[in-house]
Amino acid sequence: MDGGARMTIIHYLNQFFAGLGGEEAAGHEPVKLDGPRGPGRAFAAAGAAPDVTLACGDDHFAEHEPEVLATLLAWLEELRPHVLICGPSFGSGRYGYACGVLAREAGRRGVAVVAAMTPDSPGVMAAEGAAYIVPTGSSVASMKAVLPSMARLAARLAEGETLGGPEEEGYLPRGLRVMVRAEHTGARRAIDQLLDKLAGDVRTEVGSTGDRVPPVPAVSDLHTVRLALVTEAGCVPQGNPDRLPTRHANVWLRYSIADADSLGAGAYESVHAGFDTTAGNDDPNRLVPLDAARALERDGAFGVLHDSFYTTSGVDTPVATAAKFGQEIAAELREAKVGAVILTGT
């Protein structure tokens, strides 16, 4: 018996909770401090005492994100923690965002992460499912209740335990699918669920993944509308000059089609890793129907075809990221007075 290697736990806090100062210290550079600070002191009771506390000013993080991440991740690399605890950040936007981004990056490097924030904190989206996030209220008033929950999850993760699902363990759904073995066949489970539903017990195992937007009123005058083509089929100029990722896209791109009547094979290709691109590469109009749209524009079927098309690839791209892309692209389209969009998906 080796007496058990002590699990290494790191705690990330902002300037305020680390005791570096209030809002005036929001520009504080990242620092590495020994032992627990602020709320971290309460984690010891649940067996999750932080060995090291990393802290950074909320503004500094937001304004120097790449450099701050490089610094923090280098420290994580050096310290090799079993678990990283971020926050609790409650309703704070900047702090929540920092916690979420750090969680995501630490998660990508194999560190288990626990955080705590309000369910619609930007940090939840930023974390992209990398952290076990305990939901909190907006104010610090729930601190006493939240700390033990965070610490318990962290301690169990540090022990290498696999946690159960969100409802069972008290964290926000991470948007991940986990394989489980069911006792009964799908057919039996479906009938059971239907019978329960008929009896008034309505349950779902797959929740809705997005917010709901009411249908936009129909285009009132097709003959004056500016129409744009958008795609998630990963259609890009041949050679993928701007390096659209083939999966887990982190960007969307815009390409001019101002003088183009068609997306020629050899001029365009799809780099989407999620489907066989043979047919699409042989004729990219099969993914983005430019030739037909241009012909219909000429025939006066609608006003004008927008001079650029927008593209990204949808494989493994988190819903939150895709939603962000949609908002950004939509903002540009509105700015350009585009009134209608044909979006193609694979």
Add this chain to the structure above:
Amino acid sequence: MFVTALPTIAQMVGANRILRGVSITHPTGDPDLSTGVEAALRRRIVERALEMLVTEVGPTTIWELQP
């Protein structure tokens, strides 16, 4: 509006105007058709998309290529 061969998923995430595309790998085309027939198909798809854009719809409405 959204042309996709997976309209159920589009419904799940709340797209409102959904037109069923030809296939996952070629939503707006069909390599098994001759060039002229495929061009007519693609024109029909875009026309149908335009029809949907000028039609009031309820939430998560799916249209087929042939009404």
